[in-house]
Amino acid sequence: MSLETQINQDIKQAMLGKQEARLRALRAVKSALLLAKTEKGAAEEVSEEAEIKVLQKLVKQRKESADIYQAQNRPDLYQIEKEEMEYIEAYLPKQMSREEVETFLKDLISRVGATSVKDMGKVMGAANKELAGKADGKTISEVVKQLLA
Structure with a gap:
């Protein structure tokens, strides 16, 4: 439906x-x-x-x-x-917790091969595609910055 x-x-x-x-x-x-x-x-x-x-x-x-x-x-x-x-x-897919987002992004960063904040665009592009609807863009951005810093 x-x-x-x-x-x-x-x-x-x-x-x-x-x-x-x-x-x-x-x-x-x-x-x-x-x-x-x-x-x-x-x-x-x-x-x-x-x-x-x-x-x-x-x-x-x-x-x-x-x-x-x-x-x-x-x-x-x-x-x-x-x-x-x-x-x-209630109509949105279940949102991921910050810990789940962090775990997913650690894996994604290693797959993409990002090493510094300069690679944030690459990581964000892939993350937004894969996490569409499952996590807030602001949360994704904060966690990526934190992990790449």
């Missing part, structure tokens, strides 16, 4: 269950997927990788907004963003 079909079914369930936070999050996902599908040069169907990128982007937006609301002492708005973020994250 495609993500879009799953989202549509879950929207119906959220409406019937009167789950407003879940409904907001699912509608945001549906809207973002529709935009991805109608972008200039986009294919008829959105690939699984593109769907994951869309979901990650939505989660990142919610996280940044939540951080801002928390800094501005707005717990009401912070809670809304946090709830939506949790509902969207």
Whole structure:
């Protein structure tokens, strides 16, 4: 079952269950997927990788907004963003822990033959391909810097 079909079914369930936070999050996902599908040069169907990128982007937006609301002492708005973020994250593949990312990157660095920070681009390119959707790009970057330093 495609993500879009799953989202549509879950929207119906959220409406019937009167789950407003879940409904907001699912509608945001549906809207973002529709935009991805109608972008200039986009294919008829959105690939699984593109769907994951869309979901990650939505989660990142919610996280940044939540951080801002928390800094501005707005717990009401912070809670809304946090709830939506949790509902969207449910559709993403399970995220790897920092330790798992570190173990994977140590292996990748030895395979690529990187020895210094100058080789970071090589490592990041391969890491982003292999860890797409499984780990946050910021975490990957931090661990690569740490390992190559």
